[in-house]
Amino acid sequence: MTAVVVIGSGFAGLWAALGAARRLDELAIPPGTVDITMLAAQPFHDIRVRNYEADLSPCRIPLADLLDPVGVVHVTAEVTAIDTDAHTVTTSGGATYDYDRLVLASGSHVLKPAIPGLREFGFDVDTYDGALALRDHLRRLADGSPTAAAGTVVVAGAGLTGIEVACALPDRLRRLFAGSNVPLRVVLLDRSRIGSDMGASARPVIEEALSANGVETRAGVAVAAISERRVSLTSGEQLAAGTVVWCAGMRASSLTEQLPVVRDGLGRVPVDDYLRVIGVPAIFAAGDVAAARTDDDHLSVMSCQHGRPMGRYAGYNVISDLFGEPLLALRIPWYVTVLDLGPAGAVYTEGWDRVVVSDGARAKDTKRTINTRRIYPPLTGNRADLLAAAAPELQSRP
Numbered sequence: 001m002t003a004v005v006v007i008g009s010g011f012a013g014l015w016a017a018l019g020a021a022r023r024l025d026e027l028a029i030p031p032g033t034v035d036i037t038m039l040a041a042q043p044f045h046d047i048r049v050r051n052y053e054a055d056l057s058p059c060r061i062p063l064a065d066l067l068d069p070v071g072v073v074h075v076t077a078e079v080t081a082i083d084t085d086a087h088t089v090t091t092s093g094g095a096t097y098d099y100d101r102l103v104l105a106s107g108s109h110v111l112k113p114a115i116p117g118l119r120e121f122g123f124d125v126d127t128y129d130g131a132l133a134l135r136d137h138l139r140r141l142a143d144g145s146p147t148a149a150a151g152t153v154v155v156a157g158a159g160l161t162g163i164e165v166a167c168a169l170p171d172r173l174r175r176l177f178a179g180s181n182v183p184l185r186v187v188l189l190d191r192s193r194i195g196s197d198m199g200a201s202a203r204p205v206i207e208e209a210l211s212a213n214g215v216e217t218r219a220g221v222a223v224a225a226i227s228e229r230r231v232s233l234t235s236g237e238q239l240a241a242g243t244v245v246w247c248a249g250m251r252a253s254s255l256t257e258q259l260p261v262v263r264d265g266l267g268r269v270p271v272d273d274y275l276r277v278i279g280v281p282a283i284f285a286a287g288d289v290a291a292a293r294t295d296d297d298h299l300s301v302m303s304c305q306h307g308r309p310m311g312r313y314a315g316y317n318v319i320s321d322l323f324g325e326p327l328l329a330l331r332i333p334w335y336v337t338v339l340d341l342g343p344a345g346a347v348y349t350e351g352w353d354r355v356v357v358s359d360g361a362r363a364k365d366t367k368r369t370i371n372t373r374r375i376y377p378p379l380t381g382n383r384a385d386l387l388a389a390a391a392p393e394l395q396s397r398p
Contacts, residue, residue, distance in 0.1 A: 002034045004318055005089055005099040006072075007079050007255065009040035009063055010048060011304040012287025012311035013105035014377065018390035019315020020103075021070040025387055027323060031071070034322065037097060038067060039089065041078045044128070049304050050371055051131035052164045052340070054172050058372070060128055061379070069383040079106065082258040084280055101282050101318045104269070105311060106253035108288035108302050112246060117226030122156075122246045125165060134245060141242050142176040149229040151182040152241040156223050157248030158190035159197050160339055163206060165245055166215045167342030187239060189218035190248070198339065199354035202347050209344035250302050252289045259283065264291050266302070273329040275314040276321075284318050286310035294332040298352055304375050306332065309394055316392040328392050336397055338367045350397070366398050374398060 006017045017038045024034055045066060047059040063074045077091035082102070089097045110126040112118055123134040141150040151173060155166040166188040173184045188194065188210065194217050195206040210217060218233065223244065225232040231239045252267035259280050261269050268291040270278045275292060277283045286292075287307035292300040300306040309332060317327045337349045346363035349356050358366070374395070378385035 001032065002100045002322060003098055004034060004036045004101045004103070004322070005097055006036065006038045006103045006105060006315075007040075007089065008105035008107055008253075008287070009038060009042065009045050009074070010105065010107045010287060011307035011375070012107070012314070013038065013040065013103070014045050014066065015308050015311030015390060016103045016105050016284075016286055016315040016318070017067060017072045018070060018377070018386055019312040019392060020319050021072055021315075022387040022390040023316045023319035027319070027325065029319075029323070034319070036072045038063070038072055038074045039077050039079050039091065039097065040074065041076070042128075043074065043076045045377070046128045047371075047375065048127070049375065051125035051128065052161065052168050053371075054135070054168065054175075056128065056131055056135070061377070065379070065381055066377055066386065069381055070386050079255060082255060084259060084283065087282060099282070101284065101322055103314050103318055104255060104259075104277070104283060104285040104289055105287045105314070106255045106289055108250045108252050108266075110246060111249035111251040113249075115223055115225065118223070118244075118246060121226045121228055122244045124246045125161065134243075137243060138172070138176055142180070146180055146182045147229070147240075147242070148183060149240040149242040151177055151180075152185040152187070152239065153243040153245060154223070154231045154239060154241045155186065155188045155245045155247060156190075157246065158188050158192075158194040158217070158219075159247065160337070162188060162190070162245075162247035163195060163210070164340045164342075165247055167209060167213050167340065167344065170214050171343055185216065185241075186214070187216045187218060187241070189221045189223070189233070191220065191222040191234075194219050198337065198347075198349070201356045202337075202339070202349050202354050205347045205356060205359045206339070206341065209341035209347070212344045213342050250288070252302075256285075256289050266291075273331075274317045274321075274327040275310060275330060276317070284314045286314040292330055294330070294335070298335070300332075305336070308375065309392075312390055312392045315390065332394060334397055338363065338370055338398065340364075340367050340371075348398075370398055
C-alpha cells in the first residue's frame, strides 16, 4: 500500500485530500493501491473566515460527511513531529504514520505577543472554539452586573479580520444588551493606520462604514496591558473594557519548523510552481504554510481565496508525482478582496492595489454569496459531487 498523508482539515487540507482522491479516480488507479489519510486535530472542516459572525451554526462540517464518500481516511490527532528522513509523521498520542508523499496543510494561527494579561483575558476569532468562547463571554457579560466595562469591547488589530469583527460587534452588543442601560462601545485600534492593508482606494469606504456603525478608532496605538475590566494603551489612555478581541498578526503552523528549509517572515515554507517544498523530497505544502507564486510578481496570501486552489493543485500533483504523470503549475491570475462591513454593507476590491469595484449593499450580496456558498464543499454526501468540485480549476472572480 502506498501512503499519502495530508496534515490539516482547513481549506487547503480538505481540498488536497479531495483533490488526491479525484486524481486517483481520474487515473483509474485500482482501489487498495494508494491509501489517503488526513490527520487533523478536530474531526471537522471549519469555515474559519466566518468566525466573526454571531451565528456559527453553519460553520462546522463533519469530516465524515466530506471524506468518507470518497474513501479518504480521517484520524483525529494532533501532529507533533515530521521526520523527513524516515518519511514518518508522529502524533501527540504517540502514533506514527509512514508516508510516501506528504501534504502539509496545517494552516496558521493568530500571533499573540507577550503583552501582560493577553493570554489570561484576551479573546480571538482565530478558531471555531475561540469564536464560541468569545460568544459565551459576551453573553455572560450581558447577563451579569451592569457595569461600564461590560458593554465595551476593544478590537486590537485593524487588518481585514479586525475590521470585520469591529463592524459586526455593535449590532451584536445591541442585541445582547437589549433592555439594559449599559453603555455600549466598540474601539478598534492598530499600531499602524486603520485598514492599512486595504490600500488608498478602499480606506475611505472602510472609515465611513466604521463611523456609520458607531465604531471608535485609534490609529498608531497598541495595547500595553490587559486586566479583567481594563485595557491600557501605549498612548497612556485607560479604557474600562470587559472584552479584548485580538486580531493582530498571523503565523504559519509551527510544523513548518520541522522541515529543513529557510522559512519566510510569516513562518511559511518555500514551494515551487507545483507546490513541492523546495529541497525536501516527497513533501508538498498548501495554504497558509506555503509561500507559493500566484503570478510573476506576487506570492500567495493567507486566505481561503488562495488556500482552496492551492489544496486542489497539491492534491492533483501529489498523486501525479507518485505515478510519474505530468504535474500542473499553480497560477492565479486575479486577486480580489471582499470585506464585510456589518450593517454598512461591504467593500469589494480587485487587484493587488485593491481598487474598489463596489461597496454597500451590492458588495454585501457578493460577500454573502462567498460566505454561504462559494467557499463551501458540496454537502450532498455524494461521491461524484465531491470529486467534481475537487478539480484543479480556478474559479472566476466572484
